[in-house]
Amino acid sequence: MSTADRRIPVSLISGFLGAGKSTLLNHWLQQPQLARAAVLINEYGPVGVDHHLVRPLDHQPVLLASGCICCTLQGPLVDTLQSLFLQALRRQIPPFDRLIIETTGLADPAGVMFTLRRSPFLAERYRYAGLLTVVDGQYGLAQLDTEPEALKQAALADALLISKPDLCGADQLQALTQRLAQINPGASCQTVRHGQAEVALLAQLSPDPASSPLRLRRWLRVSPAVGLQQDAGQGHGVTSFSLTLPPHWGLAELLAALERVQQRHGEALLRLKGLVRFAGDTRPTVLQAVHGTLYPLAQLEQCPAELADNRLVFLTRHLTQAQLAECFFDHK
Ligand SMILES: Nc1nc2c(ncn2[C@@H]2O[C@H](COP(=O)(O)OP(=O)(O)OP(=O)(O)O)[C@@H](O)[C@H]2O)c(=O)[nH]1
DSSP: OOOOOOSEEEEEEEESTTSSHHHHHHHHHTSGGGTTEEEEEEEOSSSOOHHHHOOOOTTOOEEEEESOTTTTOHHHHHHHHHHHHHHHHTTSSOOOSEEEEEOOTTOOHHHHHHHHHHOHHHHHHEEEEEEEEEEETTTHHHHHHHOHHHHHHHHHOSEEEEEOGGGSOHHHHHHHHHHHHHHOTTSEEEEESTTOOOTHHHHHOOOOTTHHHHHHHHHHHHOTTHHHHHHTOTTTTOEEEEEEOOTTOOHHHHHHHHHHHHHHHGGGEEEEEEEEOOTTOSSOEEEEEETTEEOOOEEOSSOOGGGTTOEEEEEESSOOHHHHHHHHHSOO
16 A cells, blocks of 8 residues: 655745745746646735736646735635645646745745644645745845844745845855854755756755754744744734836836935835836836845736736835835925
8 A cells, every 4th residue: 555645745935025036936837847836926015016927837826815924824825725725626727736835025934834734624635845945145144134034934944045146246155155054054055046946956845844843943042032023013014015106207217216215215125026117118117126236127028907007016114105205206
């Protein structure tokens, strides 16, 4: 009699805001080995943008869950995974042999790990298959010191990927690698450029069930204050704003406004995403910034209907909507 575990493996991809999770997922979803994978993308903020930027293969189920998976979504997560399984069983969606969950940049992956085990229905049908954490090569070292979520994501990972090696120097990379080895000596660690990691990495995660509590304790030792921080609020102390640009705005006006945000409130800005159709353009432009770095602009073929109003989404700390709007519309 076969004793093979037939449960569907669930792999988590975490990493702080803007680290490069979607870039990695996008690359992986183009690979034939993952043609039968289902994907759950968890987005933070009032308007989801990520799922418009992820390009699955035909018929691949991609689900979206807004809100933060570790704070507000544990009940809905159970329902979603349950319903996904039943839909595949009834042939309402294509069968899937793996589930990949991309968490928000602020999520505590432990919440998801424990949710999978706590629900008897899920525990019988899905097995937790490990956590991969993407760490921003450019900002990761600072984030590990200032952002408790980033620290916990790194400490719990089975594998670590350092993104954006093209944007950092050798010393910076070495310092980050050493710091990660101190935080999580058990995890494999490699660099990844524009998400081009081997799919085989997913299969190699294989978490030892006994190691997660150890990792958790190690993390608690690294940062005793994190527990307090997490309880501090549903939003991790981060506020999200969305802002609609007037249709006559061009790129130059937007760049000038972002420059003002950077000069006046650079420290407060964690992440920016947007889809904007500038005056005179037929196609929308994707805007992505992490702290002070605005990434090269890209254009989409067409604009999804619900994002047709030129919306920018900001994730900030200690910044009011009025302060932000002032940089755009009421500046002197
Ligand atoms: N230069 C460079 N840019 C990268 C690399 N990896 C990702 N980026 C860029 O970094 C920006 C953020 O990447 P995403 O994949 O959206 O990051 P994310 O972790 O999904 O972001 P959140 O959903 O906000 O948490 C995008 O503009 C990417 O194109 C890399 O290796 N090199």
